[in-house]
Amino acid sequence: MTNTPKQPLSPSRRTVLRGGAAIALSAPFVSRAWAETTEINMLAWYGHGEPDVVGAFEEANNVKFKPKYYAGGDNMLALIAQSPPGTYDVILSDGEFVQQLNAAGYIDPLEPADYPFDDMLHEDFTKFPGHWDGDTLYSMMVRCGHLGVSYNTNAVSAEEAESYECFWKPELEGKVGHFDWHLPSLGMMSLYNNHGGKLWDLSEEDWKGVQETTMSLRPQVGGFFDYGGTFNSLKNGEMQAMCGIGDWITGVLEKDGAPVASVVPKQGGIQWTESYCIGKGSEKAEIVNTFIKYMLSPEGQVKSAKMAAYPGFAVTKAGRAALIEADPKEAKRTGQMKGMPNDPITLINEGRIHYRDIPKQQDLEDWNDFWSEYKNA
Numbered sequence: 001m002t003n004t005p006k007q008p009l010s011p012s013r014r015t016v017l018r019g020g021a022a023i024a025l026s027a028p029f030v031s032r033a034w035a036e037t038t039e040i041n042m043l044a045w046y047g048h049g050e051p052d053v054v055g056a057f058e059e060a061n062n063v064k065f066k067p068k069y070y071a072g073g074d075n076m077l078a079l080i081a082q083s084p085p086g087t088y089d090v091i092l093s094d095g096e097f098v099q100q101l102n103a104a105g106y107i108d109p110l111e112p113a114d115y116p117f118d119d120m121l122h123e124d125f126t127k128f129p130g131h132w133d134g135d136t137l138y139s140m141m142v143r144c145g146h147l148g149v150s151y152n153t154n155a156v157s158a159e160e161a162e163s164y165e166c167f168w169k170p171e172l173e174g175k176v177g178h179f180d181w182h183l184p185s186l187g188m189m190s191l192y193n194n195h196g197g198k199l200w201d202l203s204e205e206d207w208k209g210v211q212e213t214t215m216s217l218r219p220q221v222g223g224f225f226d227y228g229g230t231f232n233s234l235k236n237g238e239m240q241a242m243c244g245i246g247d248w249i250t251g252v253l254e255k256d257g258a259p260v261a262s263v264v265p266k267q268g269g270i271q272w273t274e275s276y277c278i279g280k281g282s283e284k285a286e287i288v289n290t291f292i293k294y295m296l297s298p299e300g301q302v303k304s305a306k307m308a309a310y311p312g313f314a315v316t317k318a319g320r321a322a323l324i325e326a327d328p329k330e331a332k333r334t335g336q337m338k339g340m341p342n343d344p345i346t347l348i349n350e351g352r353i354h355y356r357d358i359p360k361q362q363d364l365e366d367w368n369d370f371w372s373e374y375k376n377a
Contacts (some may be wrong), residue, residue, distance in 0.1 A: 019367060025267070036280025040284055040291070042067040042207045044092035046227060056303075057294050063287060063290060069225055072181040073097035074368065080106050082287035086281040090288045095273030096183075096357045098139040100129040107277040110137045114289060116296055122345055131275060139275040142295045143304045143312035146344060146353060147246040148182050150262040150267040155240035161263050164192040167241055172222055180224040182371035183356060184244035184270060189214045191267045191354070201360040211370055217243075218377050234260055247334060248272070248310040253335070265341070267354045274312070298322035306330060313344050 030220040040066050042049045049067025051058075070076045073094040080101070081089065093101055101107045117126045120141075131139045149161045155175070160166040160345060167176050170368055178185050190199035190210050202210060225233055230249055233239040235258055242249070246269070250260040276292045278285050294300045301319025304310055313336060324331045335342030347353045358364050 015034060036062075036103075038063045038284060038287060040065050040089045040288060042090050042092070043076065043088040043279075044069060045071065045309075047307050048092050050166065051306075052306075052308045053303050054291075056299075057291060061287065061290070063291075071261055072327070073100075073183070074260055074364070075183075077101070080104075084278065086283070088279040089282040089284045089293065091277045091279055093139060093275055093277055095128060095130060095139075095141065095144075095275055095355065097299070098275060098277065100358075101277060102138045105278050105282075107138055108280050108282070108285065110140060110278065110289070110292075112137045114293060115140050116316055116318070117310075121315055121317055122124050122348055124348065124355075125315055128273065128275075129357070135270045139277045140292055140296070141273055141275045141315055141347065142260065142292070143272045144271055144315060144344075145246055145248045145271045145310075145312045146262075146264055146271055146347065147188070147244065147356075148264040150242040150245045150247075150250050150264055151260065152234070152237065152240040153259045154259055158263070160262075161261070162265050164188055164265055164267055165242075166216055167220060167243055169241075172241055174222040175238075175240040176217070176220040177222055177230065177233055177296055178224045179230050179242065179244035180375075183358070184272075184281075186210060186214060186367055186371070187270050187281075187354075187356060189217075194267070196268065197351075197354065199354055200357040202373060203361060207362055207366075214370075214374055218374065224375055234258070245296060246272075248312065251257045251311040251334065252308075255330075264347055268354055269347070271348075271353050271355050273355060305334075305336070324347060 008183060020344055040063055044067055047053065049065040068079065070079055073096065076093065076097065077100060091107065092100065125141055128141050131137060131141065149164060149166060151161050151166065155172065156169065160169065160214045182346040187199055191200065195202065223233065230242060230245060230252050231253070232251065233283055235244060235253055245262070247262040250262045259271055273295050276295065278288050282288060293303060296316060298318045299322065301314040301316055302322050305314050305323050311334065313334065314323050320336055323336060331337050332334050332340070335344060337343065357368055
């Protein structure tokens with residue numbers, strides 16, 4: 001019989017903040033090795049349940065995460081629908097799918113006072129679209145990243161990468177790949193068609209135009225890939241440009257010396273947003289809530305930003321300060337320093353970043369059906 005620790009300890013912001021900056025990181029927990037290990041069932045993108053992210057929390061709180069990994073919000077919803085109620089204690093959701101989780105009754109409400117909303121890097125992150133139902137919070141943002149043009153620097157110049165038009169470069173025929181999920185790629189095609197702030201809110205005429213633009217790219221496309229395939233095809237040079245991704249893939253390769261990069265082009269980029277929810281009816285809600293608070297602590301934010309599987313952005317001021325202190329090279333590489341031209345917050349303020357969403361005037365299935373048609377063309 002498993003027992004949830006009665007008094008899981010969470011990090012105090014007073015212990016990690018001094019004058020608005022983070023001080024030295026340390027595990028903010030007391031080991032409870034005498035208790036029986038508590039298993040926490042997690043549903044998430046790959047990497048979130050790995051030791052580099054959760055290992056310190058597991059050891060300090062005598063818990064063990066059992067992750068089930070997915071790729072794409074559609075797959076997440078399908079996995080939950082196929083599982084008995086209460087299967088997952090903690091659910092990592094793409095921000096745009098939280099409303100659907102809530103509507104389906106898959107998640108429990110959270111207590112806003114538990115989280116550092118006064119320390120979030122951008123005001124949009126405090127009332128993030130879909131995370132709230134009135135004054136009731138259902139999901140807490142813990143990390144994010146930007147999608148744009150991802151490319152091999154030997155095949156595409158930095159100047160060419162400033163526009164999605166580079167995907168049509170004649171020399172890239174058969175060398176353009178897609179991350180196999182419709183929302184990121186079709187969102188980019190919508191941006192390329194100059195739909196800007198309404199890229200997800202397309203009239204039937206605009207939606208037809210996006211489909212035509214996407215189909216015109218098909219001769220350039222050499223494949224549709226999952227996470228591992230996307231990573232490997234860029235690493236070995238099989239694909240020299242990739243639509244639907246960003247630094248969350250190329251960052252890992254770039255740090256290993258591969259000639260790849262990602263940039264937010266002039267037409268704008270898309271923000272992916274990852275948030276934690278507590279599964280409906282979980283018997284481990286207390287320790288899961290402590291885990292969410294840990295991931296929003298400076299230590300947790302550094303682990304999240306530097307995740308081995310794929311990097312991301314810190315979403316709190318203290319988290320960014322801790323990242324700059326712990327790994328200034330990575331903070332600089334990703335623009336997570338004030339005054340840098342690719343500072344994520346600056347890009348948001350300039351209106352160049354659009355939060356990923358689901359279609360407004362079409363059903364999600366319409367986009368999925370077209371994506372299948374496109375792949376088979």
